[in-house]
Amino acid sequence: xxxxxxxxxxxxxxxxxxxxxxxxxxxxxxxxxxxxxxxxxxxxxxxxxxxxxxxxxxxxxxxxxxxxxxxxxxxxxxxxxxxxxxxxxxxxxxxxxxxxxxxxxxxxxxxxxxxxxxxxxxxxxxxxxxxxxxxxxxxxxxxxxxxxxxxxxxxxxxxxxxxxxxxxxxxxxxxxxxxxxxxxxxxxxxxxxxxxxxxxxxxx
Amino acid sequence: xxxxxxxxxxxxxxxxxxxxxxxxxxxxxxxxxxxxxxxxxxxxxxxxxxxxxxxxxxxxxxxxxxxxxxxxxxxxxxxxxxxxxxxxxxxxxxxxxxxxxxxxxxxxxxxxxxxxxxxxxxxxxxxxxxxxxxxxxxxxxxxxxxxxxxxxxxxxxxxxxxxxxxxx
Numbered sequence: 001x002x003x004x005x006x007x008x009x010x011x012x013x014x015x016x017x018x019x020x021x022x023x024x025x026x027x028x029x030x031x032x033x034x035x036x037x038x039x040x041x042x043x044x045x046x047x048x049x050x051x052x053x054x055x056x057x058x059x060x061x062x063x064x065x066x067x068x069x070x071x072x073x074x075x076x077x078x079x080x081x082x083x084x085x086x087x088x089x090x091x092x093x094x095x096x097x098x099x100x101x102x103x104x105x106x107x108x109x110x111x112x113x114x115x116x117x118x119x120x121x122x123x124x125x126x127x128x129x130x131x132x133x134x135x136x137x138x139x140x141x142x143x144x145x146x147x148x149x150x151x152x153x154x155x156x157x158x159x160x161x162x163x164x165x166x167x168x169x170x171x172x173x174x175x176x177x178x179x180x181x182x183x184x185x186x187x188x189x190x191x192x193x194x195x196x197x198x199x200x201x202x203x204x
Numbered sequence: 205x206x207x208x209x210x211x212x213x214x215x216x217x218x219x220x221x222x223x224x225x226x227x228x229x230x231x232x233x234x235x236x237x238x239x240x241x242x243x244x245x246x247x248x249x250x251x252x253x254x255x256x257x258x259x260x261x262x263x264x265x266x267x268x269x270x271x272x273x274x275x276x277x278x279x280x281x282x283x284x285x286x287x288x289x290x291x292x293x294x295x296x297x298x299x300x301x302x303x304x305x306x307x308x309x310x311x312x313x314x315x316x317x318x319x320x321x322x323x324x325x326x327x328x329x330x331x332x333x334x335x336x337x338x339x340x341x342x343x344x345x346x347x348x349x350x351x352x353x354x355x356x357x358x359x360x361x362x363x364x365x366x367x368x369x370x371x372x
Contacts, residue, residue: 004332017221022215100248100269104272
């Protein structure tokens with residue numbers, strides 16, 4: 001007899017589970033869920049909030065700006081908040097689509113898609129921070145380097161380029177480590193199961 | 205209204221709780237995990253119960269949500285969450301206690317099934333529950349042909365695992 005058929009024989013007869021009574025079921029209903037989706041939601045909302053907050057907590061500068069700076073800053077701010085609004089809308093729209101009654105593949109897809117919106121949002125924030133940092137640095141150089149000797153200018157430009165590169169590299173490294181620790185652990189199971197379903201469709 | 209819904213749900217779940225226990229038996233590695241997963245399934249079922257309009261049987265709906273919970277939502281914990289006290293109730297569930305030869309074979313089989321991945325376990329569960337391949341395919345979101353092919357591969361895999369152990 002096939003191994004699984006032996007198990008099937010036993011399985012059908014195996015109703016020997018002790019009963020969980022009504023009172024126990026009732027008290028379970030209002031326990032807090034510990035599902036992956038709940039954690040993804042909490043972490044995502046914190047990340048979305050941080051993305052908005054960083055724009056407000058950055059120190060304001062008292063120095064004199066070039067008019068070029070003012071124009072770019074206004075355009076950047078408008079684009080930044082419009083894009084953030086778009087990401088937040090997408091996140092909540094796809095979060096609402098997560099339904100544990102759909103088929104497993106769709107359920108996994110919607111959960112992973114919800115998280116993907118947050119990933120794109122974070123990438124956008126990283127590029128925004130790098131852009132603003134580089135932009136402010138260049139603006140400072142443009143205002144400060146006027147009336148400086150050519151040797152001095154070359155030295156400062158090289159110094160600034162190295163400084164910006166180091167800052168970007170460190171920043172991306174920190175974000176990558178954060179993702180490895182937190183995000184990968186959180187969605188590893190979902191990724192694995194989704195890939196298995198895709199593999200079944202491809203291999204057969 | 206909520207009380208009526210709650211009573212109705214609790215009554216149904218009490219009657220069909222073996223569906224959850226059986227899924228737990230395949231996915232949970234020990235009693236603690238069984239309790240955690242059982243509770244998470246109850247919570248997930250309760251959350252989506254107001255939208256259950258009876259298009260399918262309660263049992264069909266319950267096993268789908270419970271399987272989805274085991275595959276997609278349940279997070280294996282290192283530290284245990286606060287679960288409702290079920291120790292007395294569940295202590296008789298057998299995970300490793302088998303006696304005679306056939307029970308020993310069954311122990312091998314359960315151990316082998318628990319080594320499968322989450323999707324393979326879902327296929328095994330539905331196969332053991334005698335679900336037809338169209339339902340298995342629909343539940344997982346794959347084609348019927350592929351569900352059949354995968355099931356055959358799982359059978360072969362289990363057979364070779366058991367042969368290696370000298371089980372059956």
